[in-house]
Amino acid sequence: MQNYDVFISYRRIDGVYPALLLFRDLVDSGYDVFFDFDSIRSGEFPQAIEEGIKGCIDFIMLVTKEAFSERIFDENDWMRKEIELAIQHKKNIIPIFIDAIFPSQLPQSIQEVIKYQGVSQVNPNLIKETYDQLKNKYFRSSGKRVVNNVLRMERRKSIYNPNYGNEFDRLKVQANNALASDLTVLDKITNQQKSLKVLDLGCAYGFVTETRFADDKFEQVVGVDLSDQCISYANEHKTQQKFKYYQVDLEGTDLTEKLEKVMIENNIDQFDIIFSSLVLHHLKAPEETLRKVRRVLKSDGYIVLRGSDDGSKTAYEDYGLLKEIIDRTLKVKGVSDRLNGRKLYKWLSDTNYQDVKVNTFLRDTSNVSYDDRELIFRESFSYRINYFRKQWENNPHDERLYQDFNKMEEMLAEFQTLFYKKEFWFGEFDYIAYAKK
Numbered sequence: 025m026q027n028y029d030v031f032i033s034y035r036r037i038d039g040v041y042p043a044l045l046l047f048r049d050l051v052d053s054g055y056d057v058f059f060d061f062d063s064i065r066s067g068e069f070p071q072a073i074e075e076g077i078k079g080c081i082d083f084i085m086l087v088t089k090e091a092f093s094e095r096i097f098d099e100n101d102w103m104r105k106e107i108e109l110a111i112q113h114k115k116n117i118i119p120i121f122i123d124a125i126f127p128s129q130l131p132q133s134i135q136e137v138i139k140y141q142g143v144s145q146v147n148p149n150l151i152k153e154t155y156d157q158l159k160n161k162y163f164r165s166s167g168k169r170v171v172n173n174v175l176r177m178e179r180r181k182s183i184y185n186p187n188y189g190n191e192f193d194r195l196k197v198q199a200n201n202a203l204a205s206d207l208t209v210l211d212k213i214t215n216q217q218k219s220l221k222v223l224d225l226g227c228a229y230g231f232v233t234e235t236r237f238a239d240d241k242f243e244q245v246v247g248v249d250l251s252d253q254c255i256s257y258a259n260e261h262k263t264q265q266k267f268k269y270y271q272v273d274l275e276g277t278d279l280t281e282k283l284e285k286v287m288i289e290n291n292i293d294q295f296d297i298i299f300s301s302l303v304l305h306h307l308k309a310p311e312e313t314l315r316k317v318r319r320v321l322k323s324d325g326y327i328v329l330r331g332s333d334d335g336s337k338t339a340y341e342d343y344g345l346l347k348e349i350i351d352r353t354l355k356v357k358g359v360s361d362r363l364n365g366r367k368l369y370k371w372l373s374d375t376n377y378q379d380v381k382v383n384t385f386l387r388d389t390s391n392v393s394y395d396d397r398e399l400i401f402r403e404s405f406s407y408r409i410n411y412f413r414k415q416w417e418n419n420p421h422d423e424r425l426y427q428d429f430n431k432m433e434e435m436l437a438e439f440q441t442l443f444y445k446k447e448f449w450f451g452e453f454d455y456i457a458y459a460k461k
Contacts, residue, residue: 029055029165031080031115033106035091041347042122042145043086044354045335048363052370055165077106081165083115084158085137089124097131107134118142118162182306183358186228187253189410198302198403199231205385205454206236206301206330213297213326213458219243220296223283225274225317226250226303230258233267236299246286246295248272275307279316287320294322301330304371305364314375321461327377328458333365336384336453337404345439346450349405352432356411365455377459388451389443397443404452405440409433 030050034043047059058076077083085091085107095101110117111134119126119142126138143157186195214220218241224233227247237245247269249255258269268290272282287293298321304310314327321327334354339346353359361367372380389397412429419425442448 027056028058028076028080030082030084030163031058031077031106031110032060032084032086033103033110034086035088035093035103038090039086039088039122040351040355042088042120045363046084046086046120048361052367053159073106074109077109077115078113080115082163083110083117085110085117085119085142087119087121087124087126087142089122091124092127092130096134099131104131104134107137111136116162116164118158120145182308182360183411183414184306184360185410185414186249186251188414190406191410192229194402194407195228196231197399199235201387201399201403202301202330202385202454203235205383205387205456206232206328208385209328209383209456209458210236210297210299213328214241217241217296221292221294222246222297222299223295223317223320224248225298225300225313226306227258227269228254230254230262230267230269232301233258233269234263237267238263242266244268244290244292246270246290246292248274248283248286250274274303274313275309279313280319283317283320294325295320296322296325298325298327300328302332304329304368305331305361311371311375314371314377318375318377318461323461325461326458327372327461328456329368329372331365331368331455331457332362332404333453333455334362336365336455337450338452339442339448339450341448342439342442342450345435345442349408349432349435349439352428352435353408353411356415356428358415359411365453368455368457372457372459377461380457380459382455382457385454385456386451387454389449390451394444398440400450401440401443405436409436 032043032047034040043059047057050057058080060073060076091103096104098104107117117137117140119137119140121142121144130138143162185191220242222237222242222245224237224245224247227233227249228251230247233245233247243266245267247258247267249258249269249271250273252271255269255271258267262269268286270282270286272286273279276282298317304313307313318327334350337346337350350362354362369380369382387400389400392400409429409432412425412432416422416425416429443450
């Protein structure tokens with residue numbers, strides 16, 4: 025039986041988003057966490073869930089508005105079964121109240137949870153703020169179990185593929201939408217410098233590389249990416265000879281050696297700038313990659329990372345579509361880390377980069393044209409259907425996956441129509457972190 029520090033129990037209808045935020049915050053802090061993210065809840069009580077509760081130390085119960093709705097009185101209700109098992113095995117039960125309280129009456133089998141004190145958290149986007157209270161006041165587990173690091177990383181493995189679906193065209197849109205924010209930061213760190221040597225991690229087709237580093241002050245620009253198809257395209261369509269593209273696995277054990285080989289080939293001692301745009305969230309262990317590439321950065325060089333964060337996305341009069349689309353995306357097995365923007369500061373700080381700063385740039389639909397509204401939608405939402413389509417294609421006989429795919433397709437189409445209405449507003453932030461070696 026697998027032992028865990030923490031088990032998270034939640035109601036899917038309104039608890040999956042804060043549960044995922046909490047899960048990722050706890051994992052990043054070194055805790056082994058059981059979070060029923062991918063399992064299909066049908067038939068008998070899954071053995072993995074039962075063993076997860078038996079093997080945990082702390083049992084977190086997310087008390088959302090729907091957590092103790094009428095369904096809790098159904099003896100086959102999943103959340104009720106989890107709580108019953110936690111009580112039976114005398115687990116350390118910790119409620120986190122998210123804009124909700126315990127009702128006065130509960131089934132007798134779980135009635136005792138009413139006596140437990142816990143953490144109050146009104147805003148589910150700020151779940152991180154509960155961490156100190158959990159650790160210092162409520163947790164019995166201590167975390168930092170190195171033995172299960174591999175398991176944690178596998179849970180984050182991304183199935184993203186830049187060659188799948190409409191990604192070629194969408195990546196062009198994405199490169200253009202964030203051009204101004206990237207150039208603002210690059211101008212800030214380069215100032216009047218010249219003859220700069222740049223490494224672009226995860227360059228894909230080169231759309232970002234060619235537009236950010238076309239200026240003469242960038243003398244040599246090397247782009248690396250895992251995809252042979254992307255690298256072939258980038259080399260065939262490069263606009264200047266200073267651009268060179270190579271196939272390199274950013275998670276390979278030989279990453280440093282491959283980069284050094286590329287540097288020798290191009291007579292580069294070290295890079296002045298390491299740049300990476302919307303790449304680290306696809307990796308299983310982004311901090312390990314940041315540690316390795318640090319070796320090829322000059323002592324006074326800069327690293328620049330651009331990220332995104334579904335938690336920064338907001339809309340007005342969307343009828344709940346935005347939240348449901350995000351929640352459904354986060355539940356897909358193999359989805360990339362959609363909450364990476366908030367982590368850039370920590371990733372850089374933990375890997376010994378200095379003077380870390382994070383700039384945010386609001387991108388919204390106010391005062392933009394009809395066509396630009398469509399481009400914002402395409403960048404932030406059109407790719408999401410790929411996860412659902414790919415999951416179904418890998419399991420074509422799974423009716424549930426087919427239904428999930430159809431449902432997401434319908435929701436995205438409905439959401440897209442809102443972007444064409446002038447009274448509809450949508451906004452999100454680009455996160456750009458930069459630091460010195």
